[in-house]
Amino acid sequence: MAVRVLRLLFLLAGGLAVGVGLGLGYLAYAYTRDLPDLSQFDRLRLTATSTLYARDGTPLAQIASVEEGRAIHRSLVRLSEVSPAAVAAIVFSEDRRFYQHYGVDFVRLFGALYAVLRGDLQGGSTITTQVIKNTLLKELAQARSLERKFKEWALALELERRYTKAEILEMYLNVVPWGGNAVGIKGAAEAYFGKDPAALTLAEGLYLASIVPAPNARYQDLAGVRQRMRLLLDQMVAEGWVSQEVAEAAWREPLAPKGWKVRYDEEGNLLEAKLVDPEARILRQLSFRMAPHFVLEVRRFLEARFGKDKVYGEGGLKVYTTLDPVMQRAAEAAAQGAQLPQGAELALVGLDPDTGEVLALVGGVRREEDEYNRATRALRNPGSAVKPFVYATAFEEGFTQATLVPDRPLEFPDPSQPGGIWRPKNFSGTFLNREVSVRYALDLSLNLPAIYTAQTIGVDKVARKLSEAGFTVKYPTLAIAIGGASITPVDLAAAYAAFVNGGYRVAPLFVRRVEDARGQVLYEAVPERRRLFDPLAAYQGWDLLKGYVYDLGEKGLAKGARIPGRVVGGKTGTTNEARDLWFAGVTRGLSAVVWVGRDDNQPLRMGGREPSSSVVNPPIWRAFVAEALRGRPGGDFPPPPGLVKARLDLLSGAPSSQGLEVWLPQDKVPPAALPSGEGAASGAFAPEGVPPPPGPESP
Secondary structure, three states: OHHHHHHHHHHHHHHHHHHHHHHHHHHHHHHHOOOOOOOHHHHOOOOEOEEEEOOOOOEEEEEOEEEOOEEEEOOOOOHHHOOHHHHHHHHHHHHOOOOOOOOOOHHHHHHHHHHHHOOOOOOOOOHHHHHHHOOOOHHHOOOOOHHHHHHHHHHHHHHHHHOOHHHHHHHHHHHOEOOOOEEHHHHHHHHHHOOOHHHOOHHHHHHHHHHOOOHHHHHOOHHHHHHHHHHHHHHHHHOOOOOHHHHHHHHHOOOOOOOEEEEEOOOOOEEEEEEOOOOOOOOOOEEEOOOHHHHHHHHHHHHHHHOHHHHHHHEOOEEEEOOOHHHHHHHHHHHHOOOOOOOOEEEEEEEOOOOOEEEEEEOOOOOOOOOOOHHHHOOEOOHHHHHHHHHHHHHHOOOOOOOEEEEOOOOEEOOOOHHHEEOOOOOOOOOOOEEEEHHHHHHOOOHHHHHHHHHHHOHHHHHHHHHHHOOEOOOOOHHHHHOOOEEOHHHHHHHHHHHOOOOEEEOOEOEEEEEOOOOOEEEEOOOOEEEOOOHHHHHHHHHHHHHHHHOOHHHOOOHHHOEOOEOEEEEEEEOHHHOEEEEEEEEOOEEEEEEEEOOOOOOOOEOOEOOOHHHHHHHHHHHHHHHHOOOOOOOOOOOOOOEEEEEEOOOOOOEOOOOEEEEEEHHHOOOOOOEEOOOOOOOOOOOOOOOOOOOOOOO
């Protein structure tokens, strides 16, 4: 009887085992008959953080990718780019038999099956199965089901067949989520310790390994994580992964994850742990080390060039920008030290006059988190900074610096003005009531001669030239000759470059090259140069700009821009009611512009009075340029063939042996003028025959 019962029980147990086996077999078949194609790994495009680099190769900023509407910080790294100590800590914690199993750790699997029988579906995962879970089975990652487990196991076996252990470990380090918005070891190293994964210590690796299973919860429990770290260190010593000395040194390291205020004793025991900033580990969608407005402009370029899906959905771009860190620091220091009118903002930009590469940019100084880039977006009237373009256009039409233009009252029909007549004035309200040289007219920034010049050569011709230079000309009226057009600071710098590069307007350039994660070049910049002036007219314009800085000595409106040992030229600009203050200047290696104004376009006041650009802007420009170009050549530019120097009286333009040296076309030298040798402008001005300036500069 007993034997019969035992036989029956044995048959029942065998039948149950067969049934369970068949059931599990059917489930395995059902769950694995429609698996993702593992060849996807060869073309899998993981979203990754794009990195921006300055022109010297140093990291400048990072643009996080976006998954499911939130920023994700992930940068793909090679296994060789991760600290071996950190790798060892993570492998030991997560899958210490990783190098012995074939994708499925049967020791852990049996433990997991036992847990299943108890109703707990956790356990049994390996580094290989976690790669599968976080990539091909991402939609099932949060599901605690047998379906996910069967699929993971099947795919893990195939993954191990196709890839080496090193390749699988590299995949894991790039895809595992580490809490907050950090994905992958590079994102985690930056989020928790602000460093590159190659610099992670054993203690930091153990910390990251300890929080992997539940990073958001464990981040808030440093004491609990330290206990886990102690256990791991003891086990690593026991199993021969590290020596006792190495383990104790790691334990005594004063570990301080971002956001935590901690204090340890000499033995490594945690005495104080306070989470003071829970958001410290969250990396912004856009993070930068310097030049925030420059970085925003680069992001805008990337979105326009590649589309948001590429920038944020795939990412992993390496973006090599034009920014010079030395020049940028000089620009930021000059901007921070600027003496500005009440409520005023500032924009400063410097670019290479030959290529248009933007070397430094400040888009504002008053507010944190301010994304409005005044250097590229503030379209404002340039005031008298436009006059060099009027005169350079006239040079192409046969004018020279010695040409006489009237400084006397002018009248023009204009229905918008009282009485239907426009009667422009110099800024001072006075005039000489005589003809003066073009050089003198610019030195004193007189309005009436500039308007006369535009009328003589044709306002349509001037308007066309200004449009080619980058100005926005809504109405081609004579008012454009004294600032009635609009331009941004970066475009004004690009336009002024034409005076020193042979007559070319350069296109502002922010990005030199873009590569994808594999190093394939997606974009290579080609500097854009468009002919604006012929070389002779351009160089005479440069000579005018030098004159504006040096001719009148201490009476000069741009004396504050002078830099010892460096030849500079430039022009100020002040608009009506001092709403905009400008200084645009050029020198060897740099075309730079400083703009000052209010965002609401209200009149500026400084000490209760209207400020002048001649007082506010040149010192800012000088502080930037002097530091940005420290140690670099500062001599003059050589003239093109066809120009010669002659000495002329500044006021009358007549030949004078004691007058200024100016550059003139060789076929337009006044007969009695005395030619002189080659060289830079002397900076001297005629001691007699030059009346004092009639007042502050014109708008």
